[in-house]
Amino acid sequence: MNLNSLQNFIFREIDRPLFGSVILILLIGVINLFSANQQDISNLISQIINILVGIGFLYLICNIQTRTIVFFAPWAYLISIFLLIIVYFFGIESHGAQRWIGIGIFNIQPSEILKISVPLILAWFYQRTALRIDYKIHFLAGLLIILPFYLVLKQPDLGTSLLLLWGGIIIIFLAGISIKFLISSFFILIISSPFIWNSLLIYQKNRILSLIDPFSDPLGAGYHSIQSMIAVGSGGIYGRGWMNGTQTKLDFLPETTTDFVFSVFSEEFGFFGVLAIIVLYIFIFYRCMWMTAKMNDNFSRLLSAGLTISLFSSFIINIGMISGLFPIVGVPMPFFSYGGSSMVVSLVSVGIIMNLYLNKSLIAN
Amino acid sequence: MDKYYIKYILVNRLRFITYFFLLIFFLIILRFFYIQILQNNYYSTQAFDNSIKIVPIAPERGLIFDRNNIILADNKLNYSLEIIPNKNKNLSEVVKNLSEVVKINLLDIEKYKRILKNSYSNNSIPIKSNLTDQELANFVTNSYQFPNVELKERIKRFYPQGSSGVHFLGYINRISKKDLITLDNKGQRENYIGTDYIGKTGVEFQYENELHGAPGYQHIEVNSVGKALRTLKIYPAREGNNIHLTIDHKMQEIAENAFENRKGALVALDPINGEILAYVSMPTYNPGLFIDGISHRNWDKLNHSLKKPLLDRAINGLYPPGSTLKPFVAVAALENKLRMPPFKINDPGYFYLNNSRRFNDWKIGGHGEVDIIKAIAVSCDTFFYGLAIELGIKKLNKTLSNFGFGIKTGVDLPNEKSGLLADAKWKKKKYNQKWYGGETAITGIGQGFTQVTPIQLALATSKIAYPNKSIIPHIKLNSQQLKQKINQTSPIIISDQTIKWVKEGMERVTEDGGTAAFIGKNIAYKIAAKTGTSQVFSLKKGQVYDDEKLPDHLKDHALFIAYAPSKNPKIAVAIIVENGGHGGSTAGPIAKKIFDYYLSNESNK
Numbered sequence: 001m002n003l004n005s006l007q008n009f010i011f012r013e014i015d016r017p018l019f020g021s022v023i024l025i026l027l028i029g030v031i032n033l034f035s036a037n038q039q040d041i042s043n044l045i046s047q048i049i050n051i052l053v054g055i056g057f058l059y060l061i062c063n064i065q066t067r068t069i070v071f072f073a074p075w076a077y078l079i080s081i082f083l084l085i086i087v088y089f090f091g092i093e094s095h096g097a098q099r100w101i102g103i104g105i106f107n108i109q110p111s112e113i114l115k116i117s118v119p120l121i122l123a124w125f126y127q128r129t130a131l132r133i134d135y136k137i138h139f140l141a142g143l144l145i146i147l148p149f150y151l152v153l154k155q156p157d158l159g160t161s162l163l164l165l166w167g168g169i170i171i172i173f174l175a176g177i178s179i180k181f182l183i184s185s186f187f188i189l190i191i192s193s194p195f196i197w198n199s200l201l202i203y204q205k206n207r208i209l210s211l212i213d214p215f216s217d218p219l220g221a222g223y224h225s226i227q228s229m230i231a232v233g234s235g236g237i238y239g240r241g242w243m244n245g246t247q248t249k250l251d252f253l254p255e256t257t258t259d260f261v262f263s264v265f266s267e268e269f270g271f272f273g274v275l276a277i278i279v280l281y282i283f284i285f286y287r288c289m290w291m292t293a294k295m296n297d298n299f300s301r302l303l304s305a306g307l308t309i310s311l312f313s314s315f316i317i318n319i320g321m322i323s324g325l326f327p328i329v330g331v332p333m334p335f336f337s338y339g340g341s342s343m344v345v346s347l348v349s350v351g352i353i354m355n356l357y358l359n360k361s362l363i364a365n
Numbered sequence: 366m367d368k369y370y371i372k373y374i375l376v377n378r379l380r381f382i383t384y385f386f387l388l389i390f391f392l393i394i395l396r397f398f399y400i401q402i403l404q405n406n407y408y409s410t411q412a413f414d415n416s417i418k419i420v421p422i423a424p425e426r427g428l429i430f431d432r433n434n435i436i437l438a439d440n441k442l443n444y445s446l447e448i449i450p451n452k453n454k455n456l457s458e459v460v461k462n463l464s465e466v467v468k469i470n471l472l473d474i475e476k477y478k479r480i481l482k483n484s485y486s487n488n489s490i491p492i493k494s495n496l497t498d499q500e501l502a503n504f505v506t507n508s509y510q511f512p513n514v515e516l517k518e519r520i521k522r523f524y525p526q527g528s529s530g531v532h533f534l535g536y537i538n539r540i541s542k543k544d545l546i547t548l549d550n551k552g553q554r555e556n557y558i559g560t561d562y563i564g565k566t567g568v569e570f571q572y573e574n575e576l577h578g579a580p581g582y583q584h585i586e587v588n589s590v591g592k593a594l595r596t597l598k599i600y601p602a603r604e605g606n607n608i609h610l611t612i613d614h615k616m617q618e619i620a621e622n623a624f625e626n627r628k629g630a631l632v633a634l635d636p637i638n639g640e641i642l643a644y645v646s647m648p649t650y651n652p653g654l655f656i657d658g659i660s661h662r663n664w665d666k667l668n669h670s671l672k673k674p675l676l677d678r679a680i681n682g683l684y685p686p687g688s689t690l691k692p693f694v695a696v697a698a699l700e701n702k703l704r705m706p707p708f709k710i711n712d713p714g715y716f717y718l719n720n721s722r723r724f725n726d727w728k729i730g731g732h733g734e735v736d737i738i739k740a741i742a743v744s745c746d747t748f749f750y751g752l753a754i755e756l757g758i759k760k761l762n763k764t765l766s767n768f769g770f771g772i773k774t775g776v777d778l779p780n781e782k783s784g785l786l787a788d789a790k791w792k793k794k795k796y797n798q799k800w801y802g803g804e805t806a807i808t809g810i811g812q813g814f815t816q817v818t819p820i821q822l823a824l825a826t827s828k829i830a831y832p833n834k835s836i837i838p839h840i841k842l843n844s845q846q847l848k849q850k851i852n853q854t855s856p857i858i859i860s861d862q863t864i865k866w867v868k869e870g871m872e873r874v875t876e877d878g879g880t881a882a883f884i885g886k887n888i889a890y891k892i893a894a895k896t897g898t899s900q901v902f903s904l905k906k907g908q909v910y911d912d913e914k915l916p917d918h919l920k921d922h923a924l925f926i927a928y929a930p931s932k933n934p935k936i937a938v939a940i941i942v943e944n945g946g947h948g949g950s951t952a953g954p955i956a957k958k959i960f961d962y963y964l965s966n967e968s969n970k
Contacts, residue, residue: 170382176374233400233408246416250588271401282390289383293376301375316389323396
């Protein structure tokens with residue numbers, strides 16, 4: 001087997017432009033993580049393992065039949081809900097929130113899995129009801145979203161729960177719900193917002209308040225936001241150089257490997273570096289949406305669009321959060337932040353999109 | 366609903382969402398452009414402020430030497446245990462724990478509280494200073510128990526000569542709120558970042574700018590919890606300049622010792638250039654008491670002492686000059702062509718003003734035939750009463766002010782007093798009273814309203830020694846400022862003949878028959894002098910002054926001015942011994958001790 005055929009073998013069932021750009025981001029992410037981590041090798045190794053496991057799943061999913069995915073959809077949903085309930089009772093607590101389940105040597109974060117299982121169940125549900133979609137169906141779809149949303153919100157994990165809600169609503173929107181209905185529900189949301197506000201925890205309220213003016217309480221709720229903006233802003237055009245960012249190196253920046261991993265990158269690689277990364281993400285986003293548009297059935301389109309929206313909403317919230325546009329809600333940067341669950345889920349999402357695209361002719365009408 | 370219709374909607378909405386997301390991506394790029402490029406300066410400064418702590422390096426204060434390189438103000442390395450008040454809310458507990466290692470007494474705590482009260486910064490404050498080697502070792506081995514107590518190496522002012530010369534030398538003390546206002550007004554506040562002390566009096570105050578220097582800076586990288594990681598840059602401090610004084614410390618000590626326990630002042634000048642060789646104000650006090658802020662007890666002791674040790678008598682002490690004024694009064698007369706030899710009077714021992722009011726000579730029975738030279742030598746009051754009346758107060762004061770009386774000498778020390786030359790105008794203003802002829806008469810013998818400082822007397826004496834030299838008494842050696850100032854002044858204009866007569870009179874003071882004849886005995890050089898006695902206490906009519914019967918504090922002040930050697934004088938001196946009785950007998954020997962030292966030393970050179 002010569003190199004060319006090996007290459008062909010490896011990339012047989014893979015969308016090369018998408019896979020190539022994801023790999024590029026992963027590489028940059030690892031290099032950045034090395035600096036963000038204060039050159040701690042052990043964390044770096046476990047992140048590389050996360051990536052390898054993720055790529056393994058991606059590769060596996062690319063090579064299964066689409067109907068297997070369809071078959072697993074309700075099970076995936078039920079299992080995730082079950083895991084969320086387990087988290088509720090037996091979860092591991094950290095930073096005042098209960099989000100993880102310990103399994104042997106590693107912990108998994110069920111709320112991450114929902115980023116796949118919610119689009120999956122919605123696509124499955126709409127596909128099952130394809131010929132009689134009406135308000136009842138949309139309402140039931142809504143219930144499928146509300147349940148995990150509520151459970152994640154209770155952990156509490158405001159960022160992920162809103163992300164699930166947002167991703168789900170977009171799928172319902174794509175599935176054809178009337179614009180009028182969406183707009184009227186939006187107004188209902190506005191009206192009910194005081195009640196939602198009251199149900200938020202103090203730290204969540206503070207985070208939202210700190211968005212309005214993070215400098216009003218620079219040592220309290222706004223501290224993380226301010227330190228992140230200082231990191232980003234001091235990066236300037238060319239950045240302060242890899243492993244030279246003082247905000248990172250001197251511990252002014254919190255959570256440098258997870259939520260604020262891109263602040264580290266912005267500080268050290270500057271505007272040009274940021275621009276390059278954002279362009280890469282835009283390329284991946286556009287490629288995914290293009291592939292979605294090429295798909296032939298509504299299950300594939302809804303699922304593929306749902307997963308893409310979920311990934312990039314996470315990206316937008318994270319990057320908006322570190323640049324002071326959004327409050328600090330603890331949403332990771334896909335492909336970049338340290339964390340097994342997030343990494344594997346992101347890569348599996350890409351794997352599913354590739355699978356749907358590659359098999360589009362098989363499920364042609 | 367049609368499957369194709371759904372697909373149609375889906376694809377349309379998919380496109381909408383794609384554009385929506387692309388728009389958001391574009392907005393995010395704009396956001397980064399705004400923060401990273403447009404606001405880069407602001408955030409870079411913030412990042413710098415976060416990570417770099419600028420620590421001032423206090424300059425080392427300049428040393429002060431006498432003219433022969435004897436050190437008068439020194440810096441000594443000193444170890445102290447200090448705490449940052451904000452970090453240690455519970456002082457007593459820290460003290461209690463610390464006491465097990467290092468002895469801390471009530472005075473230390475009192476001092477700490479005093480400094481804390483006046484502290485304006487977050488600098489650490491010493492709880493125990495001047496650690497002994499043993500205490501230092503004890504603390505170092507147990508320092509892990511006291512994470513909030515810092516061992517600081519400080520350079521501390523030290524006055525090795527103790528109380529000697531304290532009035533000209535002055536002292537430093539912690540910077541007070543008042544000092545800060547002064548520094549602000551001078552735009553000097555930044556220079557004192559990191560400095561805890563400032564000159565308060567004397568040379569330490571006068572030459573503060575030169576002695577202090579300018580602070581340096583250190584850029585220290587700190588992490589988010591404020592731990593210092595490394596020094597990035599050092600801009601060294603500009604150390605304060607050392608200062609050499611005109612003072613001869615040995616002479617200073619001789620002079621101070623010569624006063625024994627008496628109060629008074631002495632100023633010795635080099636009459637050729639105005640350098641102050643000795644500058645005594647007795648009693649003295651220990652400047653070291655002030656360095657860390659003086660305790661209430663010590664302050665009360667100094668401030669309320671009847672002996673007034675804090676008063677700098679040399680420039681702030683105002684005394685009636687008594688007969689020491691006579692040589693200058695003589696100059697005034699001679700320059701106005703009055704009483705020129707061979708003019709003589711026959712002194713009966715009293716003088717009648719307008720045939721009504723009688724003024725006595727100090728010597729009952731009088732001095733017999735007296736010309737102006739003898740009048741100085743024997744200090745004939747009668748001669749000068751008449752002289753002053755004939756001359757008038759205006760002309761008299763004019764000459765006296767040419768000698769520097771009634772005007773600040775311009776010495777480079779703070780808060781000099783100008784003394785007083787009284788006249789009709791002054792009296793009208795002050796008391797709204799008429800000026801009487803009798804007041805002119807007693808001005809002629811240095812009594813009455815006229816007040817002089819010892820330094821004025823010393824300067825005037827120098828001007829008799831060298832009338833053609835224009836000098837300003839000064840304490841800093843080779844001062845450039847002074848040279849400029851001297852160039853602006855002009856020498857006193859006196860005819861050679863006048864000076865010759867007055868000098869002769871002063872020389873005869875230490876000869877047989879003079880008022881200080883015993884001073885002139887058995888010495889290798891000749892002293893020209895004038896004695897004086899100024900009344901502290903006015904005798905009632907008919908009362909006779911009896912030295913023995915009066916309590917000490919009512920006794921007359923003894924005054925003595927002199928220069929030596931009489932040909933080519935090298936030193937001029939003015940001495941006041943408070944309540945010392947007659948000038949010649951108490952003040953004269955002090956002058957002689959100084960002259961002996963200085964002139965024998967001079968000839969050795």
